[in-house]
Amino acid sequence: MYEKMDMIKQAIIQRQHDQIETLVQEAIDNNADPQELIDGMIEAMDEIGQMYSKNEIYVPEMMVGAVTMKKGLDLLNPLLQAGEKKSKGKIVMCTVKGDIHDIGKNLVIMMLQGAGFDVVDLGVDLPADKVVEEVKAQKPNILGMSALLTTTMPEIQTVIKNLEEQGVRDQIKVMVGGAPVNQEWARKVGADGYGEDAGKAVNVARELINA
Ligand code: B12
Numbered sequence: 001m002y003e004k005m006d007m008i009k010q011a012i013i014q015r016q017h018d019q020i021e022t023l024v025q026e027a028i029d030n031n032a033d034p035q036e037l038i039d040g041m042i043e044a045m046d047e048i049g050q051m052y053s054k055n056e057i058y059v060p061e062m063m064v065g066a067v068t069m070k071k072g073l074d075l076l077n078p079l080l081q082a083g084e085k086k087s088k089g090k091i092v093m094c095t096v097k098g099d100i101h102d103i104g105k106n107l108v109i110m111m112l113q114g115a116g117f118d119v120v121d122l123g124v125d126l127p128a129d130k131v132v133e134e135v136k137a138q139k140p141n142i143l144g145m146s147a148l149l150t151t152t153m154p155e156i157q158t159v160i161k162n163l164e165e166q167g168v169r170d171q172i173k174v175m176v177g178g179a180p181v182n183q184e185w186a187r188k189v190g191a192d193g194y195g196e197d198a199g200k201a202v203n204v205a206r207e208l209i210n211a
Pocket residue numbers: 042045046047048049050052053059060062063065066098099100101102103104105107108144145146147148149150151175176177178179180194195196197198199200201204
C-alpha cells in the first residue's frame with residue numbers, strides 16, 4: 001500500500017482542495033498504483049457521505065469534498081488512458097434528470113476509456129427525451145445511466161420506457177449504476193446490466209457486447 005494513502009484520504013475528508021494535487025502528484029511520482037489511489041479516494045468520499053448523514057457537515061462542505069476528489073481524479077485520469085487504443089465499442093453515459101452527481105459516472109467513464117471503449121459523456125441532469133435523442137443520433141452499443149438519489153432512480157425506468165416507445169430499445173444494451181441502484185432493481189426496470197463500481201462496469205460492458 002502507498003505509505004501516504006492516509007494523507008490523501010484525509011485531504012479529501014478534510015476537504016483540503018488546495019493540497020490534494022500536490023499529494024496525488026507525489027504519489028504518482030512515487031509510482032503508486034492509480035487504482036489503489038482511486039479506491040482510497042472513494043473510501044474518503046464514503047466517509048464524507050456518512051458525515052453528511054450524521055449532520056456533521058452540510059451540502060457546501062460535501063461540495064468542496066467533491067471538488068477535492070475531482071482534482072485528484074483529474075491527475076490520475078491520463079494514467080488510466082494509457083492502455084488499449086482500438087475501440088471495443090461505443091458507450092453513451094449520463095446522469096439522469098434531477099441528479100447532478102457525476103463523480104461516480106466520471107470514474108466509470110475513465111475506466112471504460114482505459115479498457116478501450118469509446119465513450120461519449122452526455123453530462124448530468126439529462127432529461128429522458130434528450131437521452132433517447134442522443135441514442136438515436138450517436139448509435140452507441142451501450143447506454144450507461146447513473147442515479148445517486150432514490151428520487152432520481154425512476155428516471156432510469158422512464159428512459160428505458162421511452163427507448164421502447166421510440167422503437168430503439170432493441171438496438172442497444174442498457175447498463176445502470178449508482179449507490180442506490182442494485183442488481184434486482186436493475187433487472188426489474190428492464191436494464192441489461194448493472195455495475196456496482198467502475199471496475200465492474202467494465203466487466204459488464206464487455207459481457208453485454210462480447211467485447
Ligand atoms: C459528493 C456528493 C454530493 C455532491 C455531488 C458533486 C458531484 N459533482 O458529483 C453535491 C454536494 C453536489 C451533492 C448534492 C446533493 N446530494 Co449528494 N452526495 C455526495 C456523496 C457524499 C458522494 C457521492 C460520490 O461521489 N461517491 C463516490 C463515487 C465514486 O461513488 P458512486 O457515485 O456511488 O459511483 C460508483 C458506483 O455507484 C458505480 N456507478 C455510478 N454510476 C454508474 C453508472 C453505471 C452505468 C455503472 C455501471 C456504475 C455506476 O461506479 C462508481 C465508481 O465506482 C454521497 C454519499 C455517498 N456515499 O454516496 C451523497 C448523497 C448521494 N447525496 C445525497 C443528497 C441527499 C444530496 C442532495 C439532495 C443534498 C441537498 N439537500 O441538496 C443534493 C442533490 C443534488 C442533485 N440534484 O443531484 C444523499 C442521497 C440520499 C438518497 N438516498 O437519495 C447521499 C447518499 C448522502 C447521504 N448519506 O444522505 N452531493
